[in-house]
Amino acid sequence: MHSVTAVRRWTTILAKQSWSKYKALPFFWKLLIWFIIGFDILLLVLVLSIGPAVITQKFYDFGQEVARYRYGWMILGLIMTVLCFPPLILYHTSVSLCGFTYGLKGFFVAAPAALFGSGLTFIILRYILRDRLSSWSAKNQKWQALETVIKEKGLPLIILIRVSPFPPWVYANAFFASINTVSLWQFLAATVFVFPKLFLSVFIGSRVAELSDGKQRGQMDTTTKILNFVSVFVSIGFAVLAGIITYRLLQKQVRELHESPDSTSGLAADALEEAEEGAPLLQNVS
Secondary structure, three states: OHHHHHHHHHHHHHHHHHHHHHOOOHHHHHHHHHHHHHHHHHHHHHHHHOOHHHHHHHHHHHHHHHHHOHHHHHHHHHHHHHHHOOOOOOOOHHHHHHHHHHHHHHHHHHHHHHHHHHHHHHHHHHHHHHHHHHHHHHHHHHHHHHHHHHHHHHHHHHHHHHHOOEEEHHHHHHHOOOOOOOOOOHHHHHHHHHHHHHHHHHHHHHHHHHHHOOOHHHHOOHOOOOOOOHHHHHHHHHHHHHHHHHHHHHHHHHHHHHHHHHHHHHHHHHHHHHHHOOOOOHOOOO
C-alpha cells in the first residue's frame, strides 16, 4: 500500500512539474514536443503494422551485431554510464540490453558499468555543485538533520536507501551526491547491493532475446517456450516484490525517525520523504 501511494505521489508530482514546464515553454518548443509525440505515435502504428515479431527480430539481429564487435561491450558500457546522469531515462532498458546482447554474460558488462557510471555521476555532481550545495544545505534544517542521521547510522541506512526503488536510479545518484556525510566508498559499497537487481534485468533481457529470434524460437518445443515466458514473468514479479519489500523497510525506518523524540530524526524523515519525490540537489540547487 505504501509503495502504491508513493508511486501515485511521484506520478502526480511529476505530472504537475511537467505541465508547469510545458506551459512556460516558447511556442517553437511546444511545437517540437508535439512533433515528437506525433512521431512516436507514427512509430507505434508502424510497429503494429509490420508486426512485433519482425521488430523484435531486428533488435535481436542488432544485438548480435554489437556482440560481434570486439569492443561492443564497451559501447554498451558507455551507454549505461551516460544514462546514470540525471535527468536521463532508459537506464534499466540499457541493463536489459546487456542481457539481450550477451546473454547472462551481459551481467559482467552491466555491473561494472553501473558501478562506474554511478560513481562518476556522484563525483561530478558533488564537485560541480559543491559550493551551491553547501550554501543551500546550510539554510536547510531538514537536510542538515538527514546528514546527521546518515552519519550516525552509517552504511546500513545508505544501503537500504540505495536498494529501494524510490528515488529512482538516476535521482538516487544525485541524492547521495548531495549528502556530504556520504563518502564515495560508502556510495559504491551500497551500489554493489543493487547487483542482484541488475542480474534479474540481464536475465530477463537474455530470455526475451531467445524468444525474439525466429530461428531459436522455431527450434523450441512448446514446453521450452512456456518455460521461457514463465521465467520472464516470474523474474519481473520477483523484482517487483523485492522493490516493495525494500521500500517498506525504508518506510519503516522513516516512521521510526518520525516517532523518535529527537527533533533531528523527525526532520531527517521529512528530508527522506521529500527525496522520494525527486532529487533535492537538482531541484533546489540548480
